[in-house]
Ligand SMILES: Nc1ncnc2c1ncn2[C@@H]1O[C@H](COP(=O)(O)OP(=O)(O)O)[C@@H](O)[C@H]1O
């Protein structure tokens with residue numbers, strides 16, 4: 269598989285093209301489309317999936333490989349005598365649970381597998397739901413329970429000789445094998461298991477694609493079919509984007525709050541946006557502006573009435589904070605906002621997530637450390653910029669996954685691009701978004717324009 273992104277466990281990659289929106293315009297969870305792609309080893313399953321994903325141009329696709337679900341080979345087993353092509357080599361229970369959880373929009377942990385050591389790696393990948401979930405693997409259509417979770421079942425039918433030739437090349441180059449070992453394994457296990465278990469799965473397929481990724485016509489037809497199935501389910505990305513771009517600055521939805529553009533606020537922004545501003549000044553004015561933003565954000569927290577007695581023995585009818593408040597810092601940018609937050613909110617617990625975009629500007633979760641959220645928690649999300657809105661969506665989704673209600677989330681950002689912030693609001697209409705500035709443009713490279721450049725680089729000086 270081409271390494272367009274993500275986590276590489278030696279040769280196989282869990283491809284997650286972007287992250288999910290999960291919700292329709294009314295905030296309801298959408299049903300993702302689950303596709304199973306089966307076929308012999310090196311038939312081109314992964315290559316076909318990649319082509320379909322590229323053609324589809326849907327934002328949220330998860331491509332899982334059955335290889336991630338190989339059971340641990342017994343310690344005393346000889347890899348040369350072990351049948352990796354038998355159904356018993358796979359953890360079907362985990363596969364079924366994973367696909368079923370993903371269908372429900374739940375977060376899942378996917379094991380990583382190493383073909384060189386024939387074992388699971390200690391770390392897992394965290395994957396969130398998607399519009400389209402694809403499971404590819406030699407026996408992905410073998411289990412009825414798994415098939416029942418699939419909306420479209422595909423079999424890639426590539427000539428045996430072609431597959432063997434490709435496998436030889438790949439296994440020697442990428443999986444640390446010798447010519448002899450590949451041929452031995454092929455004759456002893458791969459070919460017999462193909463005949464006994466894999467080929468019989470063809471009868472379950474809705475679509476059979478001869479010649480794998482060479483079959484451009486079949487791939488195009490499949491893409492169109494998936495598109496129409498997605499439309500039936502209410503995934504209308506193009507329409508949504510068009511509607512969003514038609515929203516004018518005057519019709520900004522009520523949960524997007526831009527702080528009052530006083531001269532003082534404009535002056536701070538001017539310093540932050542100026543390319544000649546020194547790091548010292550950038551940090552100073554960032555702290556100042558973020559403090560004001562956070563104060564404004566906190567006005568959305570629930571308060572209760574409280575009466576206190578003043579030192580001159582009079583009652584004062586005041587207010588007290590009426591909830592537990594946490595913060596979620598979206599690293600690295602969010603760390604620029606932590607100091608002013610700690611100065612305002614004594615002892616606040618700050619969770620951290622590291623979300624980084626790949627070369628296709630798709631966000632991926634690399635790290636999370638979270639406090640114990642509850643349905644009563646209110647959370648301030650700290651991220652100084654909202655560009656495309658994709659990583660912001662992911663941060664919100666993580667909170668929802670941990671039981672924080674959407675209405676209890678307040679997203680605090682210094683500068684947001686119009687499109688990104690509208691998209692975030694579209695996905696999560698109840699999240700309050702508090703920003704200091706709303707910029708009109710987003711460049712092809714994903715930079716907010718006019719923007720302030722890379723916020724954390726300017727803050728930390730690198
Ligand atoms: N149409 C093709 N022409 C040439 N090589 C291909 C083609 N499709 C796949 N390959 C190569 O064959 C190997 C296996 O392809 P892959 O798509 O990973 O198959 P699978 O997922 O079924 O094992 C890879 O090294 C890939 O680059």
Ligand SMILES: Nc1ccn([C@@H]2O[C@H](COP(=O)(O)O)[C@@H](O)[C@H]2O)c(=O)n1
Nearest residue numbers: 308309310335352353383386405406458
């Ligand atoms: N430790 C392992 C595990 C699996 N295999 C072989 O991988 C093939 C499945 O992967 P594809 O990408 O080709 O679908 C399967 O045929 C196993 O023989 C292995 O060699 N070693």
